[in-house]
Amino acid sequence: MSKAYREIEYTVTEADGTITAGEVMRERLMLSSREVSRCKLFEDGVMCKGVPVRIITELDPGDVLTVRLYEDIENSSVIVPSDEPVNIVYEDEDLILLNKRGDQVVHPSYAHYMDSLSNALAGYYAKTGQEHVMRVIGRLDRETSGLIIFAKNRHSASVLSQKNENMSRRKEYLALCTGIFNEKEGTVDAPIERIPGQRMIREVRSDGKRAVTHYKIEKEFRDFSLVRLQLDTGRTHQIRVHMAYLGHPLLGDNLYGKDIEDNKGMTRAALHACHLEFEQPITGERLSFEAELPEDMKTAISS
Incomplete structure (x- = not known):
């Protein structure tokens, strides 16, 4: 079984000057107060030169601080x-x-x-x-x-x-929406709230929480469209509610598109998180990924 901790090292630089282990953990490694406190619970949670040190221990340029973040399995x-x-x-x-x-x-x-x-x-x-x-x-x-x-x-x-x-906000979705859009790109800024008495179903309501969805038509078919979407907010069912609000519910959406006559074989709402960008949490490296359309959405397009 692999080790149940993540080990992070930091080498003190001349620019750091004399700095305590705790300052390195909080200010250089960006550990929260809770994480710093948890590291102190383990004998080898905070070390320098292979020897356990207290977080008030002063480090000099060239010293390497080793921090072990143990999982709470x-x-x-x-x-x-x-x-x-x-x-x-x-x-x-x-x-x-x-x-x-x-x-x-x-x-x-x-x-x-x-x-x-x-x-x-x-x-x-x-x-x-x-x-x-x-x-x-x-x-x-x-x-x-x-x-x-x-x-x-x-x-x-x-x-x-x-x-x-x-x-x-950097995440992108692809959806198959019913009909042909008059506006080929635009923004829906319409508040969303749960329907009274319903556990899951939402609707656009003036007393709802602000919800903003940006859309752009990628490709049009005879009676449906492939749409790329980005969100400024993350409300439950936001894309599904907003597209239905525009009169273009998602294929296969049995909550917000019950009147769709032909779902092109889709048995679930045709929505796919296709693109994601973020920074690696430790190294800060910028990462970007794509996920191609799943088979059921490909089949719907080719039907």
Whole structure:
């Protein structure tokens, strides 16, 4: 089994001057106060030259501080591993980026105890000898396919979560929407709120929370369109609600497009998270990824 911690090193520079271990952790490695406190719980959580040091210990230029971020495996919820394969787009020590299939929940629930994406990822971790707490960054609805991030350690989860709003604005979706749009690109700025008495269904309402969706037509077909979308906000079902509001509900959407006569074989809302940009949480490297349309949406286009 692999080590259940992430080790990070920092070499003190001349520009740093004399600096304490705690200052390096907080100001250079950008660890939160909670993470710093947790490192102190372990004998080898904070070390210099292979020797444990206190966070008030002063370091000199050339000193290398080693910090170990231990996973809290014992107190994490147990997710039963499944044998379902995962579609890995990218993986490193700090995160794993998956291409989720459509009509799959991300987290286990009473109705989806063994068939969630987290179950499949737990199975992959078990097979590869990795121990990680499940920490998903952002979210995808059950029906939506595409790119989704799981952080592998506490620090990467914290950094990615702090940047999630900007990351979401750089995320792009592709949808198959009914009909031909009069305006080939535009912005929907219309508040969304849950329908009273309904647990899941939303609608555009003046008393709702602000929701902004940008769209651009990629390709038109006889009676439906391939649309690229970006979000400034992340309301539940935002794209599905806004496209229905425009009179162009998504193919296969049984909540907001019940009157669609021909769903082109789609049995779930035709929405796919196709593009994602973000910075690697430890190195700061700019990463960019694409996920091609899934087979059900390709089939709908070719039908």
